[in-house]
Amino acid sequence: MVSKRKKKYTSGEGAQYMTRKAALKKLQLSLNDFRKLCILKGIYPREPRNRKRAQKGKAGIRTMYQVKDIQFLLHEPIIWRLRDYKIFNKKVGRARAVKDFEKLNKYLNSHPTLKLDHIVKERYPTFIDALKDLDDCLTLCFLFSTFPSLAHVPRDQSALCRRLTLEFLHAVIEGGCLRKVFISIKGFYFQAEIKGQTVTWITPHHFSFTPHSKAEVDFKVMSTFVEFYTVMLGFVNFRLYHSLNLYYPPKFTALQQSGDEKSLVDEDIFVAERVAALNLPLSKTSNELVEEDFELDKFNADGSEANEERQEEIRKEMEKIKTLKNLFKGFKFYLNREVPREPLVFVIRCFGGEVSWDKTLFVGSTFDEDDESITHQIVDRPSMDKQFISRFYIQPQWVFDSVNARDLLPVQKYFMGEVLPPHLSPFIDEEKDQQYIPPEARALYNENELEEQHKNDENQDEEKDEESAEGAEDDDDEEDVEEKEDDEATASKKPKLSVSTGEVFKEVPWEKDRQERQEFRLREKMVKKKHRNLYKSMMDGKQKRAKEIWLLRKKRRLHDEKEKGDKKTIKKDKGKEGSKKKVKN
């Protein structure tokens, strides 16, 4: 017998991948159900190493799923729930059609629900994994918490999102793990460090909901995501609260006492409102302190200097964070009503400050505006009629900038009605080279320069910029011109037969540099063919970044010059006016 010939694509990449259509057929699901399942289970298409082979020789680009992923889906119990839904929909449809409202009610009251607990555990084997993937979850939940009830977003979903996000904020406040904040045009960015994982989320500005057409945004898809994320966030919250020795769901000790006096109409709502206020500390299950800032042991296994340096660095960082946690300790803030309450209360409370607001603005204010012990009043209006001498009237950006600087910034620049200094992003990686650092940021990093900047005008900066810009430009032509000039000079000197005093040969400082660069340019032509495109693209990128930096510098310089000119003209005008007045007098 001749052994059977092996069929193509029965092994290797051809057998590892399947198209979405094949997956649907295998799972016997509709596309909608498959989408929902994929979202809930976290299954995504994979990019095959060799697309043609994976597609079994078919042309075009298809969505390829790994066969193993689909097999994994095959064993998922919620597939049956999805089929239940199908039946349920049919039943309800029929009952509605024949107007059997009794049955319809019965069905609607006992609709099938998805239980997602096991999926959370399956997708995130450890708590740390869940924290790593919390970014999208939080951002989406914060967005949904602002939603009205929509066709595919039930009201209780957005209410649940609101509840869970507030609980998360409380956990961050109690844990003191907020690190960076940023006001962007998109919303407020917050970055917290929980168990060593950085979690970044965005809370949108007020009135973020705008209706979208279905072609533009499919809320059903987002709602499915949120369905999973709420479950996940709930479990994360639970564990966070547990590790912080807090009750979950949150409770307030202070409130319970007051609750005894008056019987509350609805205690749940009462507590929910206090939770939303973010202003009261939660009651703890035990009074043990969760001490996170322990002293780092000195262990020096290698005895190498690098290790020591690293340890030193870590220790410094820890100290910095310790001071950051108590940045606003002892300060009392009062929020005017035009200031966005929630983000500011969250930030201030995270760093140990006390905060309150007008009673009529929101529940949970703890002291009034005329409290003499208020140190800062956060104002976002050009002027106020009644002002207390005992406090600073500052704009909200001060809080954010101080947090990012990890130090209390001088308040002068942030007084009410003052033109604010630029608000800089704290997420810029300082160690990355080839990036533009605005002068304000440079001043922040480098204290010496800060002083310089205070002392001198911006002239120096401009000069520096110009120099560096010149340095960045290295064109062949310039060098060639230089070369030629040199040659011509030698040629013209030759014919003279007279003897003159010799000149000391001076090395032109940039000559050596130039030569080296020229050599390098020849050498870079010897890059292997294999790497040539890579090298080219890398160099192109480098050049592009350099150009970007140059452009930004130029724009800044022009802006500064213009501003200076404006100032001068204003001064002149003033001077003129003054002189005129004198003449008149």
Add this chain to the structure above:
Amino acid sequence: MGNKREIKSSLKRNSVEEETYVNNEVESDEDDELLNVINGEDEDSSDDEANDGSENELSSEEDAGGETDEDSDENDADSEENDQESEDDDEENDSDEENESGEDDEENKNSEDDEENKSSEDDEEASKFSECSIKKTESYNGVKKLKNKNKLVPSKKLPAVTKSDEYEEFDSSDEEDIRNTVGNIPMNWYDEYKHLGYDWDGNKIIRPETGDQLDAFLKRMEDPDFWRTVKDPQTGQNVVLSEEDINLIKRIKAQKIPDETFDEYAPWIEWFTSEVEQMPLRKFPEHKRSFLPSKHEARKVSKLVHALKMGWIKTMAEAEKLRAKKEPQFYMLWQTDDKAEEMRRIYNHISAPKRLLPGHAESYNPPPEYLFDEKELKQWNKLKNAPWKRKLHFIPEKYDSLRKVPAYPRFIKERFLRCLDLYLCPRAIKMKLNIEPESLVPKLPSPKDLQPFPTVLAIEYKGHTDMVRSISTDKTGQYLLSGSDDCTIKIWEVNTGRCLKTIKTDSVVRSVEWCPNAALSLVLVASGQEVMLINPNVGDFLVNSKTDAVLQEVPKSDVVVPDRVRTTIQWSEPDSEQHQRGVRLILKHFKDVSQVTWHGKGDYFATVMPDGQNRSVLISQISRRRSQLPFTKSKGLVQYVLFHPTKPFLFVATQRHVRIYDLVKQTLLKKLLTNSKWISCMAIHPLGDNLLVGTYDRKMLWFDLDLSTKPYQTLRLHGTAVRGVAFHKHYPLFASGSDDRSLIVSHGMVYNDLLQNPLIVPLKRLQDHEAFNDFGIFGVVFHPLQPWVFSSGADGTIKLYNN
């Protein structure tokens, strides 16, 4: 204002009611005298009207009155008097009313009885009141209390007929005017007539005469009741409002209940109490069936019980529990932070990358340089259809305070796109190179260690007026030969740059080469279709003369020249004029000659005619004055030919390939694959194992003939076509010139050890030639002894670089 207006209108209605009542009264009395009196009085009132126009509207009058009171003291005094007088009047009225009250009470009772129980009427009462009388009372009822409140001026003297109490129970707004029978029509229809309408008897009601303005004024001054006098539009008569009426109006204006007697705060009477009464309200006993259990209910209950049992309906507690269950229940899902439990999980999971964190540009208050200027904004808008090409995915904006920051309109869309990415975007792990680009550049020895090599422009040889296509040096390196497009060849002294000789040719010189045999002073010049052997007459005299001698005698041979060769080339002697110029032999070819090259020994030379097809390469021998056509077939457009320095090999470069022929065995040795489009020139290493090929597609190919037929290294040192390459005879140097005007000198070390590959290091780029018609450098030649290099350019100059 709105309120006031409403009040006004209500007042109007009130006044109308009152007036209608007055009419009624008059009618009931049917007193002629009264009418007369009314008419008499009316004259005054009409005067009033004339004075004040709209004063019959009470509210305005009152307001005006109040104000005018303050205006003048006189008026005040008058009005006080008026008030007193009016009070007197009121008292009179009151007394009248008291008198009437007895009668009124009786009537009142009667009417009540009528309504409640007509059947149980007293006989006496029934006899007293005929049906019409009942009607009348009803009509009275309709007109009701108004009586007390206002009076016709004449009615003062009349005894009042009815009492207010009688009508207090109900009050209908749809009362009819009884005195004037015209009905509810706009009264201005009667403006043209002398009468206002008709009374019950069909008699005209004559419009009371209106006085002139003077009368009105007088009345205003004199009549104390003027301020409370109102005109009845139905009868056109003036009506003085009583104190009560005014109080009523005031109460309505103050939005109080008009009836003064009504107690708003009366004690609450609980009509339907929760207390169970002792006695049943109904007088008959309960029916029997109320004591028997209902079968219908029992059926219903049993149904409910069944439904409960089957779980179709839930009790409140159960429903609550279910609801609580439906809400997500959270518990400790992970027992520890970082220990994973064994369970089936997704295979080879690739977690989604996090979103990039925002830079300064996204700030609500960014530094000014991040804001777009007009150009950038235009660019941004232009890329509407290709948003991924944009520098930033948003337009940076600056707000001077936080309160002015609006919601980001694309926020939801961005989150949605992220969601789509999460479940639709194919994922793969891509290795990211984290290297500096410099590390990709090969490590080569520094040029400083590879000296000597030419670095500086030493001498320029100027004299040609057109492009210098070809140059060559003699064997000693004393003289330089150049052939140019200006139809001359020139011989230069290398060390001084002096032009020793200029020899004119008949056409453009394509190629020149000095004979490598030191014993001969000969140069080969290809000019048009001719190849000339010229004795330049420079250098050693002996050699020159000897060369002439050698060339003078024509060797005799019996060999018959084949036709194919004869049609290709003809050897001829120069004429005397040409001989004077130095031409010693002329070979006339049948096509233009593009290149000539000597064999190493200086006896043979090869010529190339690219258009010659299968006769394009020709090898000639001077000593025998004989030519050969080595190839019978054309293998393509021949570009360049070269002799091997030591072996009898011929390198023939066609457009794409280089073929190596063994001339002795007459076989093809090798075919080198250049992988380029068009070869321009070739040079062979003095040892003969390495070949350098320059191409018009910017490349230089280094072939190691021992290694393979593919290039050992492809050098892309030039930006444009390479037109000349050369090896140095002694130093490990080679050079290349190209149309980008640059001459690049490189180090090319060939080791004797076969295991070691040649080392190639570009050393120096020399760029002194000027561009001319997009041409740069044509010929590149090394000095035979020194590490110097010559280059000839399209600008008509030759340059010497030394170290």
